[in-house]
Amino acid sequence: MAKLRAEQLAAAASKSLAPIYIISGDEPLLVQEACDTLRQSARQQGYTERERYHADKSFDWGQLHASAASLSLFAEKKIIELHITGGKPGTEGGKALQEYAARPADDNLLLIVLPKIDRNTQKAKWFSALEQAGVFIQIWPINGAQLHQWLDQRLSAAGLSADRSAIDMLATRIEGNLLAAAQEIEKLKLLATDGRVDSQLLANVVANSARYDIFGLVDKALLGDVQAAVRNLQGLKGEGTEPLAILWALTRDIRSLLQVAAGTASGSNFDWACKQAGVWDSKKSIVSAALRRLKPNELEVLLRKCNGIDRAVKGMRPADPWDELLDLVLQLAGVRSLTASNTRMSLSI
Structure with a gap:
């Protein structure tokens, strides 16, 4: 997985888009702005439809496959936005993400939004699978010296x-x-x-x-x-x-x-x-x-x-x-x- 800093995202995404992006961090404003930057670049490149899901404990992971397989009547390309609020998708979710990462759809862009994740999470199989196919943007906090x-x-x-x-x-x-x-x-x-x-x-x-x-x-x-x-x-x-x-x-x-x-x-x-x-x-x-x-x-x-x-x-x-x-x-x-x-x-x- 290519790793980018948030300030590098706009330039990289304007040239070409990866099929999967993971944006992770605990600074709500910076996470939101990174997502906005990616959405804007995607719209400019024909991704005019957007579907958003919140993956909590009751989330049906079959929706991810259904969304990826469904064709839109109004757009050729779409963004599938998945917010995993707990930071971990669980067993079923991890399996679904591995399957998606193995065969990402050409006309979809999958944006996964996570809170700050630790090294153990980054070593999980589902994250490693995404690592082979996408781009990871980790949002770091602004400390006192930088504020x-x-x-x-x-x-x-x-x-x-x-x-x-x-x-x-x-x-x-x-x-x-x-x-x-x-x-x-x-x-x-x-x-x-x-x-x-x-x-x-x-x-x-x-x-x-x-x-x-x-x-x-x-x-x-x-x-x-x-x-x-x-x-x-x-x-x-x-x-x-x-x-x-x-x-x-x-x-x-x-x-x-x-x-x-x-x-x-x-x-x-x-x-x-x-x-x-x-x-x-x-x-x-x-x-x-x-x-x-x-x-x-x-x-x-x-x-x-x-x-x-x-x-x-x-x-x-x-x-x-x-x-x-x-x-x-x-x-x-x-x-x-x-x-x-x-x-x-x-x-x-």
Whole structure:
């Protein structure tokens, strides 16, 4: 069996089609898109009819033979699509697939869709039989190191360009769910009228156009407007905003404050330090107000607290993320809501 990567499928299938294709993987979006690529190439080469079957435990494998043998009144060629949701066809199914692979029909294309399969499954007789006649496309997951590049390429394919902070926020938002990423990018196509995506636009999408604004929350906290910041946080919670989206914005600005503080401490003037930290001109007065109230060692503690909240959101630490976000916002606004001993305990868990 020829093995192809998903990105090689379009070029290979446009030249010639094998009688059997197996697409296997646990990334629903990538599996779906690989199937779509194959279907499109097949339609262009005369496979205008499609029959789809789900092979569960009650599936009658005689349908596979019947479908292969039946002639269509409306098309000369057809795609027989077989989804084996459990990953293994069983004894009867394995026999049927071996028989089909021995004599694949000239006017049929058999597409078999499987979840991720292990090496033992690939050594099974039915898989070995298919191996002699078809093409195997194994879909690999997109890991953390590859996700940012994948998102950048996906945005570019959609006609969008995004800065690094926007891609970071999108990666945080989707948590590895590529279907969710595709949906968010479709929203951005409608909202980014000039084709550019920045973190503010993305935050609005993440918040589902919430009446309460994530960046407004951060600005109010930096200004020390405690009541407005807490009201904004509660509003975002009530509207279903995800804690990670809020945490991302808070963490980003705490890091910017630390960078500006370090720059001025080393002799740079305030404007240059803000430029180096990526602080917009419109936000310089807010940053200045925050730095008059918050010392670098306090900001370091808040940054560590952000890490603790991130672990709480992801279930790696026994704490309520919303309670800890409230505490973070209060401390950023200048309210000492926890004693020193309690603060150390929350950071060490």
